[in-house]
Structures are given as C-alpha cells and as structure tokens.
Amino acid sequence: PAILDTIENAFEPSEFPKSEVASAVIHRSLKSAPLQVIRAEGTKVTFSNGQTINDTTCGAAVACLGYHNERVKKAMIAQIEKFSYCNSMFFGTEIGEQLAEALVEGTRGEMAKALVMCSGSEAMDAAMKMARQYFMETIPKQPRRTKFIARHGSYHGTTWGALSVGGHVARRELFEPMLLQNCAKVSACNEYRGRLEGQSQEEYVARLAKELDDKFRELGAEEVIAFVAEPVVGAALGAVPAVPGYFKAMREVCDKYGALLILDEVMSGMGRCGSLHAWEQEGIVPDIQTIAKGLGGGFAPIAAILINHRIADVLSQGSGAFSHGHTYQGHPVSCAAALEVQKIIAEDKLVDNVREVGAYFGELLHAYLDDHPHIGNVRGKGFFWGVEFVKDKITKTPFPKSLAVANTIFDVGMGPEYGISLYPGQGSVDGVVGDHVLIAPAYGTTREE
Numbered sequence: 001p002a003i004l005d006t007i008e009n010a011f012e013p014s015e016f017p018k019s020e021v022a023s024a025v026i027h028r029s030l031k032s033a034p035l036q037v038i039r040a041e042g043t044k045v046t047f048s049n050g051q052t053i054n055d056t057t058c059g060a061a062v063a064c065l066g067y068h069n070e071r072v073k074k075a076m077i078a079q080i081e082k083f084s085y086c087n088s089m090f091f092g093t094e095i096g097e098q099l100a101e102a103l104v105e106g107t108r109g110e111m112a113k114a115l116v117m118c119s120g121s122e123a124m125d126a127a128m129k130m131a132r133q134y135f136m137e138t139i140p141k142q143p144r145r146t147k148f149i150a151r152h153g154s155y156h157g158t159t160w161g162a163l164s165v166g167g168h169v170a171r172r173e174l175f176e177p178m179l180l181q182n183c184a185k186v187s188a189c190n191e192y193r194g195r196l197e198g199q200s201q202e203e204y205v206a207r208l209a210k211e212l213d214d215k216f217r218e219l220g221a222e223e224v225i226a227f228v229a230e231p232v233v234g235a236a237l238g239a240v241p242a243v244p245g246y247f248k249a250m251r252e253v254c255d256k257y258g259a260l261l262i263l264d265e266v267m268s269g270m271g272r273c274g275s276l277h278a279w280e281q282e283g284i285v286p287d288i289q290t291i292a293k294g295l296g297g298g299f300a301p302i303a304a305i306l307i308n309h310r311i312a313d314v315l316s317q318g319s320g321a322f323s324h325g326h327t328y329q330g331h332p333v334s335c336a337a338a339l340e341v342q343k344i345i346a347e348d349k350l351v352d353n354v355r356e357v358g359a360y361f362g363e364l365l366h367a368y369l370d371d372h373p374h375i376g377n378v379r380g381k382g383f384f385w386g387v388e389f390v391k392d393k394i395t396k397t398p399f400p401k402s403l404a405v406a407n408t409i410f411d412v413g414m415g416p417e418y419g420i421s422l423y424p425g426q427g428s429v430d431g432v433v434g435d436h437v438l439i440a441p442a443y444g445t446t447r448e449e
C-alpha cells in the first residue's frame with residue numbers, strides 16, 4: 001500500500017481536469033476520465049465541454065507541425081490507396097526505403113542505417129539489443145559485455161529495457177525488483193543541481209567524466225556494452241541540457257573502454273533543440289540513437305533507431321541479421337506521414353526557426369521568470385524549455401509533492417483566463433529535484449506568438 005500510495009501521489013491524477021463521462025478506457029487514473037478531445041487544429045485543442053486551449057507543448061513534445069496538416073494527410077492517404085500494411089520482416093517498401101534514406105542523409109552520412117518502429121520505448125529496447133548483438137559479432141566477439149551505464153534523473157520509456165536504464169523513480173518504483181539488474185547509474189549532468197559552488201563548468205565535466213570512468217572500472221570495463229543518455233533530459237528533470245564539453249568527455253570515456261554511446265533523442269531530436277539532432281551541437285556522434293516524437297509529428301505512431309557505420313559494418317559482415325522484430329515495424333502509412341513531416345520541416349526551414357525564435361523565447365522566459373522567488377531555474381534550448389520550482393531559492397529546496405506547483409499551473413493554465421496547456425512534471429527524484437513545467441512549442445511558432 002505504501003508503494004501504491006507513492007505512485008499515485010507521484011502521478012497525482014486527481015489534479016487533472018475531469019470529464020463527466022464514464023469510461024471503459026484504462027486512463028492514467030482508473031477512478032475518473034480526463035477531458036475528451038473532440039477537435040484539434042494548429043495548436044488549438046478543443047474538448048467536449050466546449051473549452052479550447054492553446055497547447056504550448058505539442059502534446060508530449062510530439063505535434064511539432066500542429067495537430068492537422070493537409071500535406072501529411074494527403075501523403076498518408078496516397079500510401080493507403082497503394083497499400084496500408086506490409087510484413088516488413090519479410091518484405092521491403094519504397095516508402096520505407098525513402099524514409100530511411102532521408103533519415104541517414106539528415107545525419108550527413110554519420111549514421112548508416114535506420115530501423116523504423118512504433119514508439120520511443122520500443123526503439124530504446126531495440127537500441128539496447130542492437131548494442132549487445134554488436135559485441136556478439138565483433139571479431140573476436142565480446143560476450144562478457146552485458147551491462148549498461150545510464151543516468152539518474154533520466155527517462156527512456158516504459159518497456160522493460162527502457163525502464164531499466166531509466167532513472168525516473170516514480171515510474172520505476174512498482175517494478176523495481178523485476179528490472180534488468182545490469183543497468184548501473186551515474187549522475188545526470190544538471191548544472192543547476194549538480195555543479196558545486198565555485199566549480200567551473202570544466203571542473204564539473206571533469207568530475208562527471210571521472211564518475212563515469214570509475215563506474216566502468218567498478219563494473220569491469222570489458223563488461224559494459226554502452227553508456228546511455230538523453231542529450232537534453234526531458235520528462236524526468238524538465239528540459240535540462242548538458243554543459244558544454246560534457247558529451248565529448250563522455251564519448252572519450254566510452255572510447256577508452258571500447259563501449260558504445262547510445263543517445264536517446266526521442267524527445268530532443270528531429271529539430272526540437274534547434275538542430276535536427278541534438279548531438280550535432282555537442283561535437284560528437286553516437287553509435288546508436290533513437291528518435292521518435294518529432295519524427296512523425298503525431299500523425300501516426302513512429303520511432304526509429306539509427307546506427308552508425310561501425311555497427312552497420314559489423315552486423316553486415318557478421319550474421320547479417322538483427323535478431324529483433326515487431327509486427328508493425330516500418331509501417332508504410334507511418335513512414336509516409338514521417339517522410340512528409342520531414343520534407344515540410346526541411347522545406348520550411350523550421351529547424352532554423354526553432355533555433356532563432358527559441359533563443360528569443362529563452363530570453364523572454366529568463367527576463368520574466370528568473371527573479372521569481374519560487375522559480376529556481378529556467379533552462380533549455382531551441383523549443384524545449386523547462387521551468388523548475390523551489391520552495392526556497394537560496395537552498396534550492398524543492399516543494400514537497402503535496403505542494404507541487406506544476407500541477408496547479410497546469411490547472412490554472414487550462415482555466416478560462418489563460419487557456420494554455422503546459423506539461424507538468426514532478427521531478428524524478430523526490431526531495432532532490434523540484435517539480436517543473438515543460439514548454440515545447442510547435443516548430444513554426446513565431447516571435448509574436
């Protein structure tokens with residue numbers, strides 16, 4: 001009962017606006033149903049009670065082109081008119097090839113191949129299995145590599161592998177005894193919380209690199225498959241970018257021990273941070289990356305892993321087959337939606353808009369919020385920003401869960417005076433990290449908006 005109580009409090013479903021409609025759906029709360037969406041256009045979402053809100057977060061940082069797009073609709077229908085489904089484990093499709101080519105091209109050749117699936121969690125599990133298979137096919141093979149190092153205060157999804165590398169306490173808690181035991185954790189790179197008084201950014205990075213190096217040696221460096229991280233931490237901490245030089249230092253530690261670097265760009269990728277991939281701003285290239293939300297913009301479920309040449313070469317020359325597959329992988333209609341979304345992002349230069357207007361948006365957030373006594377930190381990049389609340393600004397003490405500000409802001413924002421929705425988060429580490437709201441506007445948002 002104590003654990004269930006913690007989890008229920010962690011999600012606080014009772015705080016979210018309710019509909020009067022009884023529901024057969026297993027919602028986040030089984031005790032009541034949330035408001036029902038009946039229409040959505042641009043960034044405006046209308047509910048069955050007649051209320052319309054302006055969604056500042058693209059849902060869960062997904063609907064980067066807004067909720068409706070004629071071009072994407074037509075591309076999906078054109079694919080449906082040809083055929084809607086194909087068994088992608090036996091056969092290929094033209095649309096699947098086109099999307100994979102576009103994704104590889106988008107990395108300027110740094111990545112070699114793509115595997116398309118349905119969700120970020122699936123992609124994370126696939127990335128972890130791909131990494132293991134790589135070491136089973138290197139010459140000589142390295143079967144002792146069975147461990148992952150990931151970070152506290154991270155979120156990688158809900159499937160067993162993704163949850164095991166994740167560090168979101170509330171989402172792990174119930175399943176903790178059953179999670180993969182070979183996933184160790186090091187500190188997140190969270191400048192506001194982690195950089196010590198008087199410590200420079202370089203010293204902070206060196207400290208985190210040493211912590212990772214120590215963890216490799218503690219686990220047995222030759223037993224580690226990969227270091228797993230989000231370039232900008234999303235749901236767990238609230239849009240926390242790494243300090244400059246952090247990912248270079250992490251890449252160096254991985255290289256020193258021959259381990260892989262897996263970057264989870266499910267939320268931070270596909271333009272959200274002002275470059276197509278957030279890693280482009282870090283001066284490094286991952287061995288494997290996941291992408292999802294901005295890939296298909298929510299028009300259809302889609303996610304992918306991209307692998308670099310090192311992985312692709314070993315697998316091509318080895319077994320020649322990735323030992324993994326899903327019924328709906330490479331779904332043609334999802335591929336058609338994603339390809340069109342990516343064409344629009346490129347043609348309309350939306351990533352440039354995210355970078356430029358995002359910087360202005362950041363300036364505004366700092367100008368309006370930095371001095372507030374209960375706002376501890378404003379951080380982010382591109383159109384991916386987080387605002388963290390604290391009870392005491394000097395000591396950075398968070399509010400207890402029962403007094404979390406984020407849900408109240410969600411409720412007030414949704415009310416008639418404002419009519420906007422923000423993405424509340426509890427802070428993944430109770431008592432250590434403050435609650436926060438995420439703001440993740442659509443890529444075409446203008447300075448005026």
Ligand code: PLP
Nearest residue numbers: 119120121155156157234266267
């Ligand atoms: N990784 C990150 C960074 C995420 O933000 C999420 C979802 O929010 C996931 C993985 C899991 O993706 P999905 O919910 O599509 O399974």
